Amino acid sequence: MRHRLALAALVLCLAWPARAATELEYLDSGQWTFNQDVAVNGNLVAATLSYGVQLWDVTNAAAPVFLADYYTDGYRAWAVAWEGDLVAVTTNVGHLYLLDVSDPAHPGRVDRISGVGSNTDLAFRREDGTRWLYSAGNASQDFQIRDLTTPANSVLHGTLPLDGTPNGIVLLGDVALVSARAVGLYAVDISDHDNPVLLDTEAVPGTHIGAAADGTRAALASGTSGFTLFDVSNPANPVKHATVIPAAGVWSNLQVQEVAVSGTTLYAICRDVGVLTYNISNLDAPHLTGYDPRLDITPPSPIYYVFGEGVVVGNRLYLSHWSGINPGVVMIDASSSTETYLGRTLGFDYVRDVDADAGFVYGCTGQMGIFAHEQVSPYELVPRGQLHIVETWGVQAHGSTVYIASTIEGIVVGDFSDPDNPVELGSLAVGQARQLTVKNGVAYVAAFTQGFHTVDVSDPNNLVGLDSAVHAGQASVNVDVVDGLAVTADQADGMNVWDVSDPADIQQLANWPTSNQADDVLLSPDGELAYLVVRGVGVQVIDLSTPSSPTLLNTFGNADATGVSLLDGFLTVSAGTSGVTTYHQGASPIAPVELASFNTAHDAKALCTEWDGNDTLIYVADYSALVALRMNPSTPVAVSSFALTAQGAGVQVDWMLAEAADAENLRLSVAPAAGGPEIDLPFSALDNGLAWQARDTRTELAGHAWRYNLYGRDPGDVDWQLMRSDTVKVPGTAPAPVVLRNYPNPFNPSTTLSFDLEAASRARLLVFDAQGRQLALLHDGPLAAGPARFTWDGHDDTGHALPSGTYFARLVLPGQSRDTKLVLIK
Structure with missing residues (x-):
């Protein structure tokens, strides 16, 4: 559970613009394991x-x-x-x-x-x-x-x-x-x-x-x-x-x-x-x-x-x-037979928690401590140093000062000002520390069966315990604090509400029992709402306007929810094998609206959100990796997938949109990956404006790496917005061009399209009108080497006879495509 509060109160009052389609975009990942x-x-x-x-x-x-x-x-x-x-x-x-x-x-x-x-x-x-x-x-x-x-x-x-x-x-x-x-x-x-x-x-x-x-x-x-x-x-x-x-x-x-x-x-x-x-x-x-x-x-x-x-x-x-x-x-x-050990490649323990600040991301592992990564560009996380702390469960970064919860060492403070060589500054045994949050020089620590602790961390080299609240049956695993109000998520006791206006004198205000284990909790910026993650239930929204009398207002989200984060009116929930989902609070923080989701590869345990000055970044502790995502709430349309496939000496670009768009509001470009001028590429719709495809068959592609950029804009807008970008390396040399012929031409009632293949290949043969609309699919599948012939009778795929006019046939092969003009006369 992590949240930055800048602008959050303002955003809560704003209506979410209906035209925007949000997506969660994968950027990079690190700390791969298993x-x-x-x-x-x-x-x-x-x-x-x-x-x-x-x-x-x-x-x-x-x-x-x-x-x-x-x-x-x-x-x-x-x-x-x-x-x-x-x-x-x-x-x-x-x-x-x-x-x-x-x-x-x-x-x-x-x-x-x-x-x-x-x-x-x-x-x-x-x-x-x-x-x-x-x-x-x-x-x-x-x-x-x-x-x-x-x-x-x-x-x-x-x-x-x-x-x-x-x-x-x-x-x-x-x-x-x-x-x-x-x-x-x-x-x-x-x-x-x-x-x-x-x-x-x-x-x-x-x-x-x-x-x-x-x-x-x-x-x-x-x-x-x-x-x-x-x-x-x-x-x-x-x-x-x-x-x-x-x-x-x-x-x-x-x-x-x-x-x-x-x-x-x-x-x-x-x-x-x-x-x-x-x-x-x-x-x-x-x-x-x-x-x-x-x-x-x-x-x-x-x-x-x-x-x-x-x-x-x-x-x-x-x-x-x-x-x-x-x-x-x-x-x-x-x-x-002596089994002499020679060496090993670097690996990582599983990722339990994550936090980010000032361009650095910190992954918390079970046995190997905290690893720092630098977000050097939107698509690149670079590993830096490691601070070895045993059995780490929680991490929170404030600049280069990193606070760590360990069930063995308690609370530990690390200095990452030299990110390649971090050092431990101080520590304090508080029992089985599972998570912490730091506000105004005080660390608030959920210490499992040892309860809830407050620690003075104003001097990182000399940590001083202030107070603790422990009672039988506690299993505190998460904590959040706003002003003088604290809440802890407890796997045995639901949610506990505390008065910490004096951190040296913790007072319990209320207990909110839950049917299953509570795994995470956070407070709204004004402290009047708690978002409580309950295993097997989802996220409970609890009214704390009267802290001594919590009231359930709503439950939302996946029953597999494990963690929750808040940034500028956006709630993001991790949900184990169901990945990550982002919601917008809009006019009602009680009933957030689902915007987008991302299916991580393994088991999303925890997450944090961070504003880097341009984008909302989401970092996920996905158990087997630390994953960086970007929320794109203002893209003209959400891109569900964007794939580049090198075919021969060409490239096929496929993308799928979450909602239909017109071709005039999409733009695809390509440039050398090493740098160079960007040129636009033609493309065509495959499925009512949802599925799109382009084939780049330029001879200069072979043997080089290329970056393809997909842009979009809202209808009537002039400015383009980058929606997806990826790089592909094209191997080898270009195949010999195939000649697409048709006879007779002009024709009535039918014409034969023919071509020769040097080798067995997959082929797609289509007919379009002069506006680029697909009318007929004559073949889509493998073909043997040698001559191939197909007949078109002037009808579309529904059997409708087409009027006189000019049409175009397109043969698409791996790495190349060929068009020829067809003239139908009646």
């Missing part, structure tokens, strides 16, 4: 996390160099595979992202494909110059084979349905071994890319997670059921051997998240403890050869927390690892 999968290409590593994929140079394992990241549009990234200059990433909802990484420091999206299945695994193979991608996931066709020789024009070949939720894949010659969560192991013949055939099914008890193989040995990871070994001398008929439930030191019944096989060595990657090394030369009698010596000690437990995917490349074992202390991609020397 490592999922890892792929290796030479000395480069690609790691998927909840918010996308990161690229690292790990030439020096002890000091990895971060190169770039790619945000997967709010979808949780899952599996990753790397071949040559292409990285493929799947998401939890069935997308396949294809990224050009010819310059790993500047990855660019080539395409995004749907329908590959949720939580899908990937494997690349190159054969005779053709790049094949194999995927196994939970889809209508679970196993899929794609030709990605030209990534912008991928071709789906064979598919195969498989029962039991496929989730892992490994290639052995002409056979793909596929793990399935509820079945075990499948063997699939992939010798014919257009017709994969199921050869064998090995049913194995348990819940299965993934598979690995090398040479004649394969293994299936099965969680709490351990791992099972197979002889794959004949991959078409795997033979099941031993099943092992790992144990090491004082640890037993370990959960196997993944397996990696290298020759006669198997690495069992266990969820809580890391890697156990086995000799599997005898598939019936594998034996443990190495493990982390810390497993011999209990307590304390090992420092590891959650291990996921892993892969062996050369003499290194790469582990996708998340913990509250040392997350990242962990690299281990695989040349011996």
Whole structure:
């Protein structure tokens, strides 16, 4: 809960202009966490996390160099595979992202494909110059084979349905071994890319997670059921051997998240403890050869927390690892059984809270303390320094002075005047501090079962406790203060109202009980309303004009609400997996009106809002990342989506509006990403003024990065407003131009449109009138290489015969489009 109060009282009196369409725009994110999968290409590593994929140079394992990241549009990234200059990433909802990484420091999206299945695994193979991608996931066709020789024009070949939720894949010659969560192991013949055939099914008890193989040995990871070994001398008929439930030191019944096989060595990657090394030369009698010596000690437990995917490349074992202390991609020397630690990429603990001030954003983590980020531009958050405080739950920034709530250390004050090297100034133990707010040199602290505290922080080096209010059953987790009135949200006690006109003498005025846990609370600028977030209920609006007698006025918002923030009449609510929603108080702060929402990738726990002099910025602690959004309340129309797709040596621009607009009130431009003149591009409506598309086929695009800007204006206005902007890198060279012909012309009653394709391609053939209105769609889908012919009979898509006149046919191909004039004479 955070709010800046400037202008708020004034805005409450204003009516919200009906013409404005608000949107929440994603700007950037940081503190990515929850490592999922890892792929290796030479000395480069690609790691998927909840918010996308990161690229690292790990030439020096002890000091990895971060190169770039790619945000997967709010979808949780899952599996990753790397071949040559292409990285493929799947998401939890069935997308396949294809990224050009010819310059790993500047990855660019080539395409995004749907329908590959949720939580899908990937494997690349190159054969005779053709790049094949194999995927196994939970889809209508679970196993899929794609030709990605030209990534912008991928071709789906064979598919195969498989029962039991496929989730892992490994290639052995002409056979793909596929793990399935509820079945075990499948063997699939992939010798014919257009017709994969199921050869064998090995049913194995348990819940299965993934598979690995090398040479004649394969293994299936099965969680709490351990791992099972197979002889794959004949991959078409795997033979099941031993099943092992790992144990090491004082640890037993370990959960196997993944397996990696290298020759006669198997690495069992266990969820809580890391890697156990086995000799599997005898598939019936594998034996443990190495493990982390810390497993011999209990307590304390090992420092590891959650291990996921892993892969062996050369003499290194790469582990996708998340913990509250040392997350990242962990690299281990695989040349011996001693499991020598080499290094790791930088990772983060999950994000619990966030605050911002003076151009800096502070993310609060569980075990790693506070991280500072600088908002150097609207679309760029740059990480700066870290102040390590254990078990941090709340943060509030006042300039470069940052106040921190820790359930271990109490209240801590940090100095971030040097943002790269912050230092601790002072601290005071107040119990399990969960949140705080600072006003006029006093910190008001919600300290969970230790109640409500006031602390004099006027001297940050010498904090002095003033008073506390504690009673049985308290679990205070949030606090807000206006003038001499304080409110605390209590997970056991609802909302408590306090008189803090004298901070050294706290007096309870009232208690407002709730049916479920109260998680956050804030006061209106005049202190007469409280907005109380109640789990499973939403946001309660409570009248505090008589503080000793709270009265419920209204309840609004998502029942999953977790936090609330107020800025200049705008209420923004975080709601866990439902993301973030912004409301406007308008003429009634009691019944705010919903304006816009944004679906964050993970679990929106808390948020703050900040005015940067130009825009309202919303920072979200989304558990697996710190996310920066911008509220655009004055755009002529809200843009639901804006996507750039490199196709061949061209770019396709697609956008969707929340409400219909006329073409004259939209403008699309492009300029070199490195800087240069901006030119306008033509575009066309696809769906009654909601969906729009443009195709940029200029020959100078190839091999360069370009920024596309979408502008809008209200009807009758002259000035344009920027609504969306994004950059795309165009690979390769331009394809040979296609000639679109028609005969006869003029015509009556029909004409034949023809063209020749050098290679198989997706194509779209349309007919427009002279005003640019689409009349007929003659084809939309894949075409084989060679000649193609289509007939148009002078009717539109509804079957209506069109009058004599001039019409235009347009052929749209990846990277280019061609028009030709059609003259109908009757």
